[in-house]
Amino acid sequence: xxxxxxxxxxxxxxxxxxxxxxxxxxxxxxxxxxxxxxxxxxxxxxxxxxxxxxxxxxxxxxxxxxxxxxxxxxxxxxxxxxxxxxxxxxxxxxxxxxxxxxxxxxxxxxxxxxxxxxxxxxxxxxxxxxxxxxxxxxxxxxxxxxxxxxxxxxxxxxxxxxxxxxxxxxxxxxxxxxxxxxxxxxxxxxxxxxxxxxxxxxxxxxxxxxxxxxxxxxxxxxxxxxxxxxxxxxxxxxxxxxxxxxxxxxxxxxxxxxxxxxxxxxxxxxxxxxxxxxxxxxxxxxxxxxxxxxxxxxxxxxxxxxxx
Numbered sequence: 001x002x003x004x005x006x007x008x009x010x011x012x013x014x015x016x017x018x019x020x021x022x023x024x025x026x027x028x029x030x031x032x033x034x035x036x037x038x039x040x041x042x043x044x045x046x047x048x049x050x051x052x053x054x055x056x057x058x059x060x061x062x063x064x065x066x067x068x069x070x071x072x073x074x075x076x077x078x079x080x081x082x083x084x085x086x087x088x089x090x091x092x093x094x095x096x097x098x099x100x101x102x103x104x105x106x107x108x109x110x111x112x113x114x115x116x117x118x119x120x121x122x123x124x125x126x127x128x129x130x131x132x133x134x135x136x137x138x139x140x141x142x143x144x145x146x147x148x149x150x151x152x153x154x155x156x157x158x159x160x161x162x163x164x165x166x167x168x169x170x171x172x173x174x175x176x177x178x179x180x181x182x183x184x185x186x187x188x189x190x191x192x193x194x195x196x197x198x199x200x201x202x203x204x205x206x207x208x209x210x211x212x213x214x215x216x217x218x219x220x221x222x223x224x225x226x227x228x229x230x231x232x233x234x235x236x237x238x239x240x241x242x243x244x245x246x247x248x249x250x251x252x253x254x255x256x257x258x259x260x261x262x263x264x265x266x267x268x269x270x271x272x273x274x275x276x277x278x279x280x281x282x283x284x285x286x287x288x289x290x291x292x293x294x295x296x297x298x299x300x301x302x303x304x305x306x307x308x
Contacts, residue, residue, distance in 0.1 A: 011124035015173030027104030028076035028083030037117040043155040045110030050074040062139035194245030257293040
């Protein structure tokens with residue numbers, strides 16, 4: 001089982017192309033806060049990223065930029081200067097029906113893709129929570145070859161406009177999200193803050209996470225988990241807690257509640273069957289655990305979230 005794939009599936013993440021931008025210096029684009037995640041891939045030229053209370057960062061060809069919390073930001077040809085809001089009036093004036101946006105004057109050209117990710121805000125915290133507000137993945141001729149290949153494919157799909165190009169672009173945008181998360185996790189220092197994402201690098205902890213994700217309904221104990229991966233209970237507890245930030249059974253409890261919340265929102269399965277699926281033989285015990293985790297019993301949670 002693949003814990004990252006599990007969390008992506010549970011969060012119902014999917015990308016959508018917002019605009020293919022062709023900008024001639026001097027230009028500036030102001031993008032507002034949104035409820036999902038913002039994403040940009042530079043396909044040619046350079047641009048400057050500007051986020052309030054941060055130093056400007058220059059983006060180069062094939063760089064990726066992910067803003068998991070969708071914070072407001074600016075992209076421009078220079079590190080300073082005015083930016084025009086990316087709003088309805090701009091779209092009506094400058095955007096073609098195919099999603100192309102022409103900006104700026106008559107100097108050097110930069111092209112980049114603007115995309116957005118929608119996800120289930122209520123169950124996506126394990127995925128988006130550990131990530132920084134601004135995740136810049138610079139192009140790397142060695143480690144980033146696979147990312148560069150995806151960016152090139154994306155630019156080709158958008159540029160050629162063949163049948164199915166919009167659907168193909170959306171799939172490639174999803175791939176770039178996975179690539180950005182992988183790169184971030186791989187580059188975190190060993191002494192950095194604990195996180196299940198970075199813990200996937202650890203062979204032992206990664207195997208335990210896979211077991212918990214693969215079989216959340218099993219009556220796991222620390223002793224049983226330790227037996228599965230052939231280490232002592234003390235070794236497992238210490239290493240898992242150091243890497244993930246919480247003990248194995250606490251992580252399991254949270255993961256069960258994430259799975260249960262997704263099932264309650266998006267299926268018509270009974271509370272009793274969902275309770276059994278995530279390892280509770282008693283619906284009463286499940287109700288208590290869910291209420292502690294979510295602040296309300298599962299029945300009320302289902303009614304409110306489905307109504308919303």
